[in-house]
Amino acid sequence: MMGRARTSLLRLEGAWWMMRVNIWMAIMVPAGSFAAADSPTPLELLAAVLATVLAGGLAVVINDILDRDKDEVTAPELPLPSEVVTLLQARVFAIALALCVIGLWALASTTFLGWVLALVVSGVGGILVVLYSFAKPYGLVGPVVGGVAYSTIPVAAWAAAGGGVGPYPIEIVIVYAVLIGTGGIIHAAIRDVDSDGKVGNRTVAVRLGPERALRLGTGFYLCSTACVAWAGVISSHAAAGAALSLATALTVLYAHRTAHRRMTGLGVGRVTRVTATRPVTLSRLACHVAMIAIVSPLLAAVVGAISLVVLPLQVARYRARIYCGGLRKELEA
Known part of the structure:
Protein backbone atom coordinates (compact mmCIF):
# COMPACT_ATOMS: atom_id res chain seq x y z
CA MET A 1 0.00 0.00 0.00
CA MET A 2 2.79 2.41 0.92
CA GLY A 3 4.58 1.56 -2.32
CA ARG A 4 1.48 2.37 -4.36
CA ALA A 5 0.90 5.62 -2.46
CA ARG A 6 4.52 6.65 -3.00
CA THR A 7 4.27 5.89 -6.71
CA SER A 8 1.09 7.96 -6.97
CA LEU A 9 2.78 10.91 -5.26
CA LEU A 10 5.79 10.68 -7.57
CA ARG A 11 3.53 10.61 -10.63
CA LEU A 12 1.63 13.60 -9.25
CA GLU A 13 4.95 15.40 -8.92
CA GLY A 14 5.66 14.50 -12.54
CA ALA A 15 2.32 16.00 -13.56
CA TRP A 16 3.20 19.15 -11.62
CA TRP A 17 6.50 19.46 -13.47
CA MET A 18 4.63 19.03 -16.76
CA MET A 19 3.17 22.49 -16.09
CA ARG A 20 6.69 23.95 -15.86
CA VAL A 21 5.15 26.69 -13.71
CA ASN A 22 5.89 29.88 -15.58
CA ILE A 23 6.58 32.85 -13.34
CA TRP A 24 6.65 35.11 -16.42
CA MET A 25 2.93 34.51 -16.87
CA ALA A 26 2.21 35.45 -13.26
CA ILE A 27 4.15 38.69 -13.62
CA MET A 28 2.09 39.69 -16.67
CA VAL A 29 -1.13 39.71 -14.62
CA PRO A 30 -0.58 43.05 -12.79
CA ALA A 31 0.29 44.76 -16.09
CA GLY A 32 -3.12 43.74 -17.43
CA SER A 33 -5.05 44.36 -14.22
CA PHE A 34 -3.63 47.87 -13.80
CA ALA A 35 -4.76 48.76 -17.33
CA ALA A 36 -8.38 48.45 -16.17
CA ALA A 37 -10.39 51.45 -14.99
CA ASP A 38 -10.70 50.04 -11.45
CA SER A 39 -7.79 48.38 -9.65
CA PRO A 40 -8.49 44.86 -8.32
CA THR A 41 -8.41 44.02 -4.62
CA PRO A 42 -5.41 42.03 -3.34
CA LEU A 43 -7.57 38.87 -3.20
CA GLU A 44 -8.80 39.36 -6.77
CA LEU A 45 -5.26 39.99 -7.97
CA LEU A 46 -4.01 36.85 -6.20
CA ALA A 47 -6.82 34.76 -7.72
CA ALA A 48 -5.99 36.16 -11.17
CA VAL A 49 -2.32 35.27 -10.70
CA LEU A 50 -3.18 31.70 -9.66
CA ALA A 51 -5.67 31.34 -12.52
CA THR A 52 -3.01 32.52 -14.96
CA VAL A 53 -0.33 30.20 -13.59
CA LEU A 54 -2.64 27.18 -13.82
CA ALA A 55 -3.94 28.23 -17.25
CA GLY A 56 -0.35 28.55 -18.45
CA GLY A 57 0.42 25.15 -16.96
CA LEU A 58 -2.63 23.71 -18.71
CA ALA A 59 -1.38 25.11 -22.02
CA VAL A 60 2.02 23.45 -21.51
CA VAL A 61 0.38 20.13 -20.59
CA ILE A 62 -1.75 20.28 -23.75
CA ASN A 63 1.34 21.13 -25.79
CA ASP A 64 3.22 18.15 -24.29
CA ILE A 65 0.30 15.83 -25.06
CA LEU A 66 0.23 17.00 -28.69
CA ASP A 67 4.02 16.83 -29.05
CA ARG A 68 4.61 13.58 -27.16
CA ASP A 69 5.90 11.70 -30.24
CA LYS A 70 8.34 14.44 -31.25
CA ASP A 71 9.44 14.91 -27.63
CA GLU A 72 10.67 11.32 -27.59
CA VAL A 73 13.45 12.61 -29.86
CA THR A 74 13.86 16.26 -28.84
CA ALA A 75 13.18 16.05 -25.09
CA PRO A 76 13.06 12.41 -23.90
CA GLU A 77 13.55 13.50 -20.28
CA LEU A 78 10.10 15.14 -20.06
CA PRO A 79 7.45 13.37 -17.93
CA LEU A 80 5.41 11.98 -20.85
CA PRO A 81 8.15 10.53 -23.09
CA SER A 82 10.05 9.25 -20.03
CA GLU A 83 6.79 7.57 -18.84
CA VAL A 84 6.89 9.28 -15.46
CA VAL A 85 3.32 10.30 -16.34
CA THR A 86 1.03 8.25 -18.59
CA LEU A 87 -1.04 9.78 -21.38
CA LEU A 88 -4.27 9.07 -19.49
CA GLN A 89 -2.92 10.70 -16.33
CA ALA A 90 -1.86 13.76 -18.32
CA ARG A 91 -5.36 14.10 -19.79
CA VAL A 92 -7.02 13.77 -16.38
CA PHE A 93 -4.60 16.34 -14.96
CA ALA A 94 -5.44 18.72 -17.81
CA LEU A 99 -11.79 23.22 -13.65
CA CYS A 100 -9.46 25.04 -11.23
CA VAL A 101 -8.91 27.83 -13.76
CA ILE A 102 -12.67 28.31 -14.16
CA GLY A 103 -13.14 28.62 -10.39
CA LEU A 104 -10.19 30.96 -9.86
CA TRP A 105 -11.29 33.34 -12.62
CA ALA A 106 -14.68 33.50 -10.87
CA LEU A 107 -12.91 34.66 -7.69
CA ALA A 108 -10.78 37.14 -9.64
CA SER A 109 -13.65 38.76 -11.55
CA THR A 110 -15.56 41.81 -10.37
CA THR A 111 -18.62 41.03 -12.52
CA PHE A 112 -20.23 38.01 -14.18
CA LEU A 113 -19.45 39.50 -17.59
CA GLY A 114 -15.83 39.96 -16.58
CA TRP A 115 -15.66 36.29 -15.56
CA VAL A 116 -17.12 35.17 -18.89
CA LEU A 117 -14.75 37.39 -20.85
CA ALA A 118 -11.74 36.17 -18.85
CA LEU A 119 -12.71 32.56 -19.58
CA VAL A 120 -13.25 33.30 -23.28
CA VAL A 121 -9.88 35.04 -23.57
CA SER A 122 -8.18 32.18 -21.70
CA GLY A 123 -9.89 29.75 -24.07
CA VAL A 124 -8.60 31.69 -27.07
CA GLY A 125 -5.14 31.51 -25.54
CA GLY A 126 -5.50 27.75 -25.21
CA ILE A 127 -6.53 27.43 -28.86
CA LEU A 128 -3.52 29.51 -29.90
CA VAL A 129 -1.25 27.22 -27.88
CA VAL A 130 -2.63 24.25 -29.81
CA LEU A 131 -2.04 26.13 -33.07
CA TYR A 132 1.49 26.92 -31.91
CA SER A 133 2.23 23.19 -31.70
CA PHE A 134 1.38 22.88 -35.39
CA ALA A 135 3.11 26.16 -36.35
CA LYS A 136 6.51 25.22 -34.90
CA PRO A 137 7.92 23.91 -38.21
CA TYR A 138 7.25 27.21 -39.99
CA GLY A 139 10.03 29.43 -38.69
CA LEU A 140 8.89 32.77 -37.28
CA VAL A 141 5.19 31.86 -37.59
CA GLY A 142 5.41 29.64 -34.50
CA PRO A 143 6.90 32.27 -32.15
CA VAL A 144 4.46 34.93 -33.34
CA VAL A 145 1.49 32.63 -32.71
CA GLY A 146 2.96 31.88 -29.28
CA GLY A 147 3.48 35.60 -28.65
CA VAL A 148 -0.16 36.33 -29.46
CA ALA A 149 -1.17 33.51 -27.10
CA TYR A 150 1.02 35.12 -24.42
CA SER A 151 -0.85 38.42 -24.87
CA THR A 152 -4.12 36.79 -23.79
CA ILE A 153 -2.76 36.67 -20.21
CA PRO A 154 -2.95 40.42 -19.48
CA VAL A 155 -6.15 40.73 -21.52
CA ALA A 156 -7.88 38.10 -19.36
CA ALA A 157 -6.67 39.88 -16.20
CA TRP A 158 -7.90 43.22 -17.58
CA ALA A 159 -11.33 41.73 -18.39
CA ALA A 160 -11.63 40.16 -14.93
CA ALA A 161 -10.81 43.53 -13.32
CA GLY A 162 -13.73 45.14 -15.15
CA GLY A 163 -12.07 46.43 -18.32
CA GLY A 164 -12.16 50.09 -19.27
CA VAL A 165 -9.17 52.42 -19.50
CA GLY A 166 -6.82 52.87 -16.56
CA PRO A 167 -3.46 54.67 -16.37
CA TYR A 168 -2.59 53.26 -19.79
CA PRO A 169 -4.69 51.40 -22.40
CA ILE A 170 -4.63 47.62 -22.60
CA GLU A 171 -3.42 47.89 -26.22
CA ILE A 172 0.04 48.88 -24.98
CA VAL A 173 0.22 45.78 -22.82
CA ILE A 174 -0.95 43.60 -25.73
CA VAL A 175 1.80 44.91 -28.02
CA TYR A 176 4.34 44.49 -25.23
CA ALA A 177 3.23 40.92 -24.50
CA VAL A 178 3.33 39.87 -28.17
CA LEU A 179 6.87 41.23 -28.56
CA ILE A 180 8.27 39.79 -25.33
CA GLY A 181 6.45 36.48 -25.85
CA THR A 182 7.73 36.09 -29.41
CA GLY A 183 11.29 36.83 -28.35
CA GLY A 184 11.05 34.42 -25.45
CA ILE A 185 9.88 31.56 -27.67
CA ILE A 186 12.69 32.21 -30.15
CA HIS A 187 15.19 32.03 -27.31
CA ALA A 188 13.58 28.93 -25.78
CA ALA A 189 13.90 27.00 -29.05
CA ILE A 190 17.67 27.46 -29.07
CA ARG A 191 18.00 24.67 -26.50
CA ASP A 192 16.52 22.14 -28.98
CA VAL A 193 18.36 23.32 -32.09
CA ASP A 194 20.39 20.09 -32.22
CA SER A 195 17.32 17.85 -32.38
CA ASP A 196 14.39 19.91 -33.73
CA GLY A 197 15.51 19.51 -37.33
CA LYS A 198 15.41 15.72 -36.96
CA VAL A 199 11.66 15.76 -36.29
CA GLY A 200 10.74 18.42 -38.85
CA ASN A 201 10.60 21.41 -36.48
CA ARG A 202 12.16 24.06 -38.70
CA THR A 203 12.28 26.62 -35.91
CA VAL A 204 13.97 30.00 -36.16
CA ALA A 205 17.00 28.54 -34.36
CA VAL A 206 17.21 25.67 -36.86
CA ARG A 207 16.84 28.01 -39.85
CA LEU A 208 19.16 30.78 -38.68
CA GLY A 209 21.45 28.99 -36.25
CA PRO A 210 21.67 29.57 -32.47
CA GLU A 211 23.65 32.82 -32.54
CA ARG A 212 21.45 34.62 -35.08
CA ALA A 213 18.33 33.34 -33.33
CA LEU A 214 19.70 34.76 -30.09
CA ARG A 215 20.11 38.16 -31.76
CA LEU A 216 16.61 38.07 -33.26
CA GLY A 217 14.97 37.17 -29.95
CA THR A 218 16.91 39.94 -28.22
CA GLY A 219 15.68 42.34 -30.90
CA PHE A 220 12.08 41.57 -29.93
CA TYR A 221 12.96 42.18 -26.27
CA LEU A 222 14.46 45.57 -27.15
CA CYS A 223 11.35 46.54 -29.10
CA SER A 224 9.23 45.64 -26.07
CA THR A 225 11.13 48.16 -23.94
CA ALA A 226 9.68 50.92 -26.12
CA CYS A 227 6.25 49.94 -24.76
CA VAL A 228 7.49 50.79 -21.26
CA ALA A 229 8.33 54.33 -22.40
CA TRP A 230 4.99 54.51 -24.26
CA ALA A 231 3.08 53.49 -21.12
CA GLY A 232 4.99 56.12 -19.15
CA VAL A 233 3.97 58.88 -21.55
CA ILE A 234 0.30 57.83 -21.57
CA SER A 235 0.16 57.60 -17.76
CA SER A 236 1.83 61.01 -17.27
CA HIS A 237 5.07 59.45 -16.06
CA ALA A 238 7.14 60.18 -19.15
CA ALA A 239 10.45 60.68 -17.33
CA ALA A 240 10.06 57.49 -15.30
CA GLY A 241 8.99 55.56 -18.39
CA ALA A 242 11.99 56.77 -20.38
CA ALA A 243 14.40 55.94 -17.55
CA LEU A 244 12.91 52.47 -17.04
CA SER A 245 12.92 51.80 -20.78
CA LEU A 246 16.58 52.78 -21.11
CA ALA A 247 17.65 50.80 -18.05
CA THR A 248 15.78 47.73 -19.27
CA ALA A 249 17.25 47.99 -22.77
CA LEU A 250 20.78 48.18 -21.34
CA THR A 251 20.04 45.14 -19.15
CA VAL A 252 18.82 43.18 -22.18
CA LEU A 253 21.92 44.10 -24.20
CA TYR A 254 24.25 43.09 -21.37
CA ALA A 255 22.39 39.79 -20.95
CA HIS A 256 22.63 39.15 -24.69
CA ARG A 257 26.37 39.74 -24.67
CA THR A 258 26.80 37.36 -21.72
CA ALA A 259 24.64 34.66 -23.32
CA HIS A 260 26.49 34.96 -26.63
CA ARG A 261 29.83 34.55 -24.89
CA ARG A 262 28.56 31.47 -23.02
CA MET A 263 27.14 29.91 -26.17
CA THR A 264 30.49 30.09 -27.93
CA GLY A 265 32.35 28.72 -24.91
CA LEU A 266 30.19 25.98 -23.40
CA GLY A 267 29.65 23.75 -26.44
CA VAL A 268 26.47 21.95 -27.50
CA GLY A 269 23.71 19.96 -25.82
CA ARG A 270 20.23 20.81 -24.53
CA VAL A 271 21.17 21.40 -20.89
CA THR A 272 24.27 23.34 -21.93
CA ARG A 273 22.25 25.66 -24.16
CA VAL A 274 19.68 26.24 -21.42
CA THR A 275 22.53 27.33 -19.14
CA ALA A 276 24.06 29.54 -21.82
CA THR A 277 20.82 31.39 -22.61
CA ARG A 278 19.75 31.88 -18.99
CA PRO A 279 20.97 35.53 -18.86
CA VAL A 280 18.58 36.59 -21.64
CA THR A 281 15.81 34.59 -19.98
CA LEU A 282 16.37 36.56 -16.78
CA SER A 283 16.48 39.84 -18.70
CA ARG A 284 12.82 39.24 -19.50
CA LEU A 285 12.20 39.67 -15.77
CA ALA A 286 13.64 43.19 -15.97
CA CYS A 287 11.23 44.00 -18.81
CA HIS A 288 8.20 42.77 -16.86
CA VAL A 289 9.20 44.55 -13.66
CA ALA A 290 9.68 47.82 -15.57
CA MET A 291 6.18 47.53 -17.04
CA ILE A 292 4.66 47.09 -13.57
CA ALA A 293 6.80 49.88 -12.08
CA ILE A 294 5.05 52.47 -14.27
CA VAL A 295 1.99 52.13 -12.01
CA SER A 296 3.31 50.56 -8.80
CA PRO A 297 7.05 50.78 -8.05
CA LEU A 298 6.52 49.00 -4.71
CA LEU A 299 4.78 46.01 -6.29
CA ALA A 300 7.44 45.91 -9.01
CA ALA A 301 10.18 45.76 -6.35
CA VAL A 302 8.38 42.96 -4.49
CA VAL A 303 7.77 40.98 -7.69
CA GLY A 304 11.38 41.40 -8.76
CA ALA A 305 12.76 40.31 -5.39
CA ILE A 306 10.51 37.25 -5.16
CA SER A 307 11.31 36.25 -8.74
CA LEU A 308 15.06 36.48 -8.18
CA VAL A 309 14.70 34.06 -5.26
CA VAL A 310 12.15 31.67 -6.79
CA LEU A 311 13.57 31.37 -10.32
CA PRO A 312 17.00 29.90 -9.42
CA LEU A 313 15.38 27.45 -6.98
CA GLN A 314 12.82 26.38 -9.57
CA VAL A 315 15.46 25.92 -12.26
CA ALA A 316 17.73 23.90 -9.97
CA ARG A 317 14.91 21.65 -8.79
CA TYR A 318 13.56 21.08 -12.30
CA ARG A 319 17.01 20.22 -13.56
CA ALA A 320 17.57 17.70 -10.78
CA ARG A 321 14.15 16.04 -11.01
CA ILE A 322 13.51 16.14 -14.77
CA TYR A 323 16.63 16.95 -16.82
CA CYS A 324 18.87 14.68 -14.74
CA GLY A 325 16.17 12.03 -14.31
CA GLY A 326 15.92 12.08 -10.51
CA LEU A 327 12.15 11.56 -10.53
CA ARG A 328 12.28 8.77 -13.11
CA LYS A 329 15.01 6.95 -11.16
CA GLU A 330 12.90 7.05 -7.99
CA LEU A 331 9.95 5.53 -9.84
CA GLU A 332 12.12 2.75 -11.24
CA ALA A 333 13.71 1.97 -7.86
Whole structure:
Protein backbone atom coordinates (compact mmCIF):
# COMPACT_ATOMS: atom_id res chain seq x y z
CA MET A 1 0.00 0.00 0.00
CA MET A 2 2.79 2.41 0.92
CA GLY A 3 4.58 1.56 -2.32
CA ARG A 4 1.48 2.37 -4.36
CA ALA A 5 0.90 5.62 -2.46
CA ARG A 6 4.52 6.65 -3.00
CA THR A 7 4.27 5.89 -6.71
CA SER A 8 1.09 7.96 -6.97
CA LEU A 9 2.78 10.91 -5.26
CA LEU A 10 5.79 10.68 -7.57
CA ARG A 11 3.53 10.61 -10.63
CA LEU A 12 1.63 13.60 -9.25
CA GLU A 13 4.95 15.40 -8.92
CA GLY A 14 5.66 14.50 -12.54
CA ALA A 15 2.32 16.00 -13.56
CA TRP A 16 3.20 19.15 -11.62
CA TRP A 17 6.50 19.46 -13.47
CA MET A 18 4.63 19.03 -16.76
CA MET A 19 3.17 22.49 -16.09
CA ARG A 20 6.69 23.95 -15.86
CA VAL A 21 5.15 26.69 -13.71
CA ASN A 22 5.89 29.88 -15.58
CA ILE A 23 6.58 32.85 -13.34
CA TRP A 24 6.65 35.11 -16.42
CA MET A 25 2.93 34.51 -16.87
CA ALA A 26 2.21 35.45 -13.26
CA ILE A 27 4.15 38.69 -13.62
CA MET A 28 2.09 39.69 -16.67
CA VAL A 29 -1.13 39.71 -14.62
CA PRO A 30 -0.58 43.05 -12.79
CA ALA A 31 0.29 44.76 -16.09
CA GLY A 32 -3.12 43.74 -17.43
CA SER A 33 -5.05 44.36 -14.22
CA PHE A 34 -3.63 47.87 -13.80
CA ALA A 35 -4.76 48.76 -17.33
CA ALA A 36 -8.38 48.45 -16.17
CA ALA A 37 -10.39 51.45 -14.99
CA ASP A 38 -10.70 50.04 -11.45
CA SER A 39 -7.79 48.38 -9.65
CA PRO A 40 -8.49 44.86 -8.32
CA THR A 41 -8.41 44.02 -4.62
CA PRO A 42 -5.41 42.03 -3.34
CA LEU A 43 -7.57 38.87 -3.20
CA GLU A 44 -8.80 39.36 -6.77
CA LEU A 45 -5.26 39.99 -7.97
CA LEU A 46 -4.01 36.85 -6.20
CA ALA A 47 -6.82 34.76 -7.72
CA ALA A 48 -5.99 36.16 -11.17
CA VAL A 49 -2.32 35.27 -10.70
CA LEU A 50 -3.18 31.70 -9.66
CA ALA A 51 -5.67 31.34 -12.52
CA THR A 52 -3.01 32.52 -14.96
CA VAL A 53 -0.33 30.20 -13.59
CA LEU A 54 -2.64 27.18 -13.82
CA ALA A 55 -3.94 28.23 -17.25
CA GLY A 56 -0.35 28.55 -18.45
CA GLY A 57 0.42 25.15 -16.96
CA LEU A 58 -2.63 23.71 -18.71
CA ALA A 59 -1.38 25.11 -22.02
CA VAL A 60 2.02 23.45 -21.51
CA VAL A 61 0.38 20.13 -20.59
CA ILE A 62 -1.75 20.28 -23.75
CA ASN A 63 1.34 21.13 -25.79
CA ASP A 64 3.22 18.15 -24.29
CA ILE A 65 0.30 15.83 -25.06
CA LEU A 66 0.23 17.00 -28.69
CA ASP A 67 4.02 16.83 -29.05
CA ARG A 68 4.61 13.58 -27.16
CA ASP A 69 5.90 11.70 -30.24
CA LYS A 70 8.34 14.44 -31.25
CA ASP A 71 9.44 14.91 -27.63
CA GLU A 72 10.67 11.32 -27.59
CA VAL A 73 13.45 12.61 -29.86
CA THR A 74 13.86 16.26 -28.84
CA ALA A 75 13.18 16.05 -25.09
CA PRO A 76 13.06 12.41 -23.90
CA GLU A 77 13.55 13.50 -20.28
CA LEU A 78 10.10 15.14 -20.06
CA PRO A 79 7.45 13.37 -17.93
CA LEU A 80 5.41 11.98 -20.85
CA PRO A 81 8.15 10.53 -23.09
CA SER A 82 10.05 9.25 -20.03
CA GLU A 83 6.79 7.57 -18.84
CA VAL A 84 6.89 9.28 -15.46
CA VAL A 85 3.32 10.30 -16.34
CA THR A 86 1.03 8.25 -18.59
CA LEU A 87 -1.04 9.78 -21.38
CA LEU A 88 -4.27 9.07 -19.49
CA GLN A 89 -2.92 10.70 -16.33
CA ALA A 90 -1.86 13.76 -18.32
CA ARG A 91 -5.36 14.10 -19.79
CA VAL A 92 -7.02 13.77 -16.38
CA PHE A 93 -4.60 16.34 -14.96
CA ALA A 94 -5.44 18.72 -17.81
CA ILE A 95 -9.18 18.45 -17.04
CA ALA A 96 -8.53 19.10 -13.33
CA LEU A 97 -6.46 22.18 -14.18
CA ALA A 98 -9.22 23.49 -16.46
CA LEU A 99 -11.79 23.22 -13.65
CA CYS A 100 -9.46 25.04 -11.23
CA VAL A 101 -8.91 27.83 -13.76
CA ILE A 102 -12.67 28.31 -14.16
CA GLY A 103 -13.14 28.62 -10.39
CA LEU A 104 -10.19 30.96 -9.86
CA TRP A 105 -11.29 33.34 -12.62
CA ALA A 106 -14.68 33.50 -10.87
CA LEU A 107 -12.91 34.66 -7.69
CA ALA A 108 -10.78 37.14 -9.64
CA SER A 109 -13.65 38.76 -11.55
CA THR A 110 -15.56 41.81 -10.37
CA THR A 111 -18.62 41.03 -12.52
CA PHE A 112 -20.23 38.01 -14.18
CA LEU A 113 -19.45 39.50 -17.59
CA GLY A 114 -15.83 39.96 -16.58
CA TRP A 115 -15.66 36.29 -15.56
CA VAL A 116 -17.12 35.17 -18.89
CA LEU A 117 -14.75 37.39 -20.85
CA ALA A 118 -11.74 36.17 -18.85
CA LEU A 119 -12.71 32.56 -19.58
CA VAL A 120 -13.25 33.30 -23.28
CA VAL A 121 -9.88 35.04 -23.57
CA SER A 122 -8.18 32.18 -21.70
CA GLY A 123 -9.89 29.75 -24.07
CA VAL A 124 -8.60 31.69 -27.07
CA GLY A 125 -5.14 31.51 -25.54
CA GLY A 126 -5.50 27.75 -25.21
CA ILE A 127 -6.53 27.43 -28.86
CA LEU A 128 -3.52 29.51 -29.90
CA VAL A 129 -1.25 27.22 -27.88
CA VAL A 130 -2.63 24.25 -29.81
CA LEU A 131 -2.04 26.13 -33.07
CA TYR A 132 1.49 26.92 -31.91
CA SER A 133 2.23 23.19 -31.70
CA PHE A 134 1.38 22.88 -35.39
CA ALA A 135 3.11 26.16 -36.35
CA LYS A 136 6.51 25.22 -34.90
CA PRO A 137 7.92 23.91 -38.21
CA TYR A 138 7.25 27.21 -39.99
CA GLY A 139 10.03 29.43 -38.69
CA LEU A 140 8.89 32.77 -37.28
CA VAL A 141 5.19 31.86 -37.59
CA GLY A 142 5.41 29.64 -34.50
CA PRO A 143 6.90 32.27 -32.15
CA VAL A 144 4.46 34.93 -33.34
CA VAL A 145 1.49 32.63 -32.71
CA GLY A 146 2.96 31.88 -29.28
CA GLY A 147 3.48 35.60 -28.65
CA VAL A 148 -0.16 36.33 -29.46
CA ALA A 149 -1.17 33.51 -27.10
CA TYR A 150 1.02 35.12 -24.42
CA SER A 151 -0.85 38.42 -24.87
CA THR A 152 -4.12 36.79 -23.79
CA ILE A 153 -2.76 36.67 -20.21
CA PRO A 154 -2.95 40.42 -19.48
CA VAL A 155 -6.15 40.73 -21.52
CA ALA A 156 -7.88 38.10 -19.36
CA ALA A 157 -6.67 39.88 -16.20
CA TRP A 158 -7.90 43.22 -17.58
CA ALA A 159 -11.33 41.73 -18.39
CA ALA A 160 -11.63 40.16 -14.93
CA ALA A 161 -10.81 43.53 -13.32
CA GLY A 162 -13.73 45.14 -15.15
CA GLY A 163 -12.07 46.43 -18.32
CA GLY A 164 -12.16 50.09 -19.27
CA VAL A 165 -9.17 52.42 -19.50
CA GLY A 166 -6.82 52.87 -16.56
CA PRO A 167 -3.46 54.67 -16.37
CA TYR A 168 -2.59 53.26 -19.79
CA PRO A 169 -4.69 51.40 -22.40
CA ILE A 170 -4.63 47.62 -22.60
CA GLU A 171 -3.42 47.89 -26.22
CA ILE A 172 0.04 48.88 -24.98
CA VAL A 173 0.22 45.78 -22.82
CA ILE A 174 -0.95 43.60 -25.73
CA VAL A 175 1.80 44.91 -28.02
CA TYR A 176 4.34 44.49 -25.23
CA ALA A 177 3.23 40.92 -24.50
CA VAL A 178 3.33 39.87 -28.17
CA LEU A 179 6.87 41.23 -28.56
CA ILE A 180 8.27 39.79 -25.33
CA GLY A 181 6.45 36.48 -25.85
CA THR A 182 7.73 36.09 -29.41
CA GLY A 183 11.29 36.83 -28.35
CA GLY A 184 11.05 34.42 -25.45
CA ILE A 185 9.88 31.56 -27.67
CA ILE A 186 12.69 32.21 -30.15
CA HIS A 187 15.19 32.03 -27.31
CA ALA A 188 13.58 28.93 -25.78
CA ALA A 189 13.90 27.00 -29.05
CA ILE A 190 17.67 27.46 -29.07
CA ARG A 191 18.00 24.67 -26.50
CA ASP A 192 16.52 22.14 -28.98
CA VAL A 193 18.36 23.32 -32.09
CA ASP A 194 20.39 20.09 -32.22
CA SER A 195 17.32 17.85 -32.38
CA ASP A 196 14.39 19.91 -33.73
CA GLY A 197 15.51 19.51 -37.33
CA LYS A 198 15.41 15.72 -36.96
CA VAL A 199 11.66 15.76 -36.29
CA GLY A 200 10.74 18.42 -38.85
CA ASN A 201 10.60 21.41 -36.48
CA ARG A 202 12.16 24.06 -38.70
CA THR A 203 12.28 26.62 -35.91
CA VAL A 204 13.97 30.00 -36.16
CA ALA A 205 17.00 28.54 -34.36
CA VAL A 206 17.21 25.67 -36.86
CA ARG A 207 16.84 28.01 -39.85
CA LEU A 208 19.16 30.78 -38.68
CA GLY A 209 21.45 28.99 -36.25
CA PRO A 210 21.67 29.57 -32.47
CA GLU A 211 23.65 32.82 -32.54
CA ARG A 212 21.45 34.62 -35.08
CA ALA A 213 18.33 33.34 -33.33
CA LEU A 214 19.70 34.76 -30.09
CA ARG A 215 20.11 38.16 -31.76
CA LEU A 216 16.61 38.07 -33.26
CA GLY A 217 14.97 37.17 -29.95
CA THR A 218 16.91 39.94 -28.22
CA GLY A 219 15.68 42.34 -30.90
CA PHE A 220 12.08 41.57 -29.93
CA TYR A 221 12.96 42.18 -26.27
CA LEU A 222 14.46 45.57 -27.15
CA CYS A 223 11.35 46.54 -29.10
CA SER A 224 9.23 45.64 -26.07
CA THR A 225 11.13 48.16 -23.94
CA ALA A 226 9.68 50.92 -26.12
CA CYS A 227 6.25 49.94 -24.76
CA VAL A 228 7.49 50.79 -21.26
CA ALA A 229 8.33 54.33 -22.40
CA TRP A 230 4.99 54.51 -24.26
CA ALA A 231 3.08 53.49 -21.12
CA GLY A 232 4.99 56.12 -19.15
CA VAL A 233 3.97 58.88 -21.55
CA ILE A 234 0.30 57.83 -21.57
CA SER A 235 0.16 57.60 -17.76
CA SER A 236 1.83 61.01 -17.27
CA HIS A 237 5.07 59.45 -16.06
CA ALA A 238 7.14 60.18 -19.15
CA ALA A 239 10.45 60.68 -17.33
CA ALA A 240 10.06 57.49 -15.30
CA GLY A 241 8.99 55.56 -18.39
CA ALA A 242 11.99 56.77 -20.38
CA ALA A 243 14.40 55.94 -17.55
CA LEU A 244 12.91 52.47 -17.04
CA SER A 245 12.92 51.80 -20.78
CA LEU A 246 16.58 52.78 -21.11
CA ALA A 247 17.65 50.80 -18.05
CA THR A 248 15.78 47.73 -19.27
CA ALA A 249 17.25 47.99 -22.77
CA LEU A 250 20.78 48.18 -21.34
CA THR A 251 20.04 45.14 -19.15
CA VAL A 252 18.82 43.18 -22.18
CA LEU A 253 21.92 44.10 -24.20
CA TYR A 254 24.25 43.09 -21.37
CA ALA A 255 22.39 39.79 -20.95
CA HIS A 256 22.63 39.15 -24.69
CA ARG A 257 26.37 39.74 -24.67
CA THR A 258 26.80 37.36 -21.72
CA ALA A 259 24.64 34.66 -23.32
CA HIS A 260 26.49 34.96 -26.63
CA ARG A 261 29.83 34.55 -24.89
CA ARG A 262 28.56 31.47 -23.02
CA MET A 263 27.14 29.91 -26.17
CA THR A 264 30.49 30.09 -27.93
CA GLY A 265 32.35 28.72 -24.91
CA LEU A 266 30.19 25.98 -23.40
CA GLY A 267 29.65 23.75 -26.44
CA VAL A 268 26.47 21.95 -27.50
CA GLY A 269 23.71 19.96 -25.82
CA ARG A 270 20.23 20.81 -24.53
CA VAL A 271 21.17 21.40 -20.89
CA THR A 272 24.27 23.34 -21.93
CA ARG A 273 22.25 25.66 -24.16
CA VAL A 274 19.68 26.24 -21.42
CA THR A 275 22.53 27.33 -19.14
CA ALA A 276 24.06 29.54 -21.82
CA THR A 277 20.82 31.39 -22.61
CA ARG A 278 19.75 31.88 -18.99
CA PRO A 279 20.97 35.53 -18.86
CA VAL A 280 18.58 36.59 -21.64
CA THR A 281 15.81 34.59 -19.98
CA LEU A 282 16.37 36.56 -16.78
CA SER A 283 16.48 39.84 -18.70
CA ARG A 284 12.82 39.24 -19.50
CA LEU A 285 12.20 39.67 -15.77
CA ALA A 286 13.64 43.19 -15.97
CA CYS A 287 11.23 44.00 -18.81
CA HIS A 288 8.20 42.77 -16.86
CA VAL A 289 9.20 44.55 -13.66
CA ALA A 290 9.68 47.82 -15.57
CA MET A 291 6.18 47.53 -17.04
CA ILE A 292 4.66 47.09 -13.57
CA ALA A 293 6.80 49.88 -12.08
CA ILE A 294 5.05 52.47 -14.27
CA VAL A 295 1.99 52.13 -12.01
CA SER A 296 3.31 50.56 -8.80
CA PRO A 297 7.05 50.78 -8.05
CA LEU A 298 6.52 49.00 -4.71
CA LEU A 299 4.78 46.01 -6.29
CA ALA A 300 7.44 45.91 -9.01
CA ALA A 301 10.18 45.76 -6.35
CA VAL A 302 8.38 42.96 -4.49
CA VAL A 303 7.77 40.98 -7.69
CA GLY A 304 11.38 41.40 -8.76
CA ALA A 305 12.76 40.31 -5.39
CA ILE A 306 10.51 37.25 -5.16
CA SER A 307 11.31 36.25 -8.74
CA LEU A 308 15.06 36.48 -8.18
CA VAL A 309 14.70 34.06 -5.26
CA VAL A 310 12.15 31.67 -6.79
CA LEU A 311 13.57 31.37 -10.32
CA PRO A 312 17.00 29.90 -9.42
CA LEU A 313 15.38 27.45 -6.98
CA GLN A 314 12.82 26.38 -9.57
CA VAL A 315 15.46 25.92 -12.26
CA ALA A 316 17.73 23.90 -9.97
CA ARG A 317 14.91 21.65 -8.79
CA TYR A 318 13.56 21.08 -12.30
CA ARG A 319 17.01 20.22 -13.56
CA ALA A 320 17.57 17.70 -10.78
CA ARG A 321 14.15 16.04 -11.01
CA ILE A 322 13.51 16.14 -14.77
CA TYR A 323 16.63 16.95 -16.82
CA CYS A 324 18.87 14.68 -14.74
CA GLY A 325 16.17 12.03 -14.31
CA GLY A 326 15.92 12.08 -10.51
CA LEU A 327 12.15 11.56 -10.53
CA ARG A 328 12.28 8.77 -13.11
CA LYS A 329 15.01 6.95 -11.16
CA GLU A 330 12.90 7.05 -7.99
CA LEU A 331 9.95 5.53 -9.84
CA GLU A 332 12.12 2.75 -11.24
CA ALA A 333 13.71 1.97 -7.86
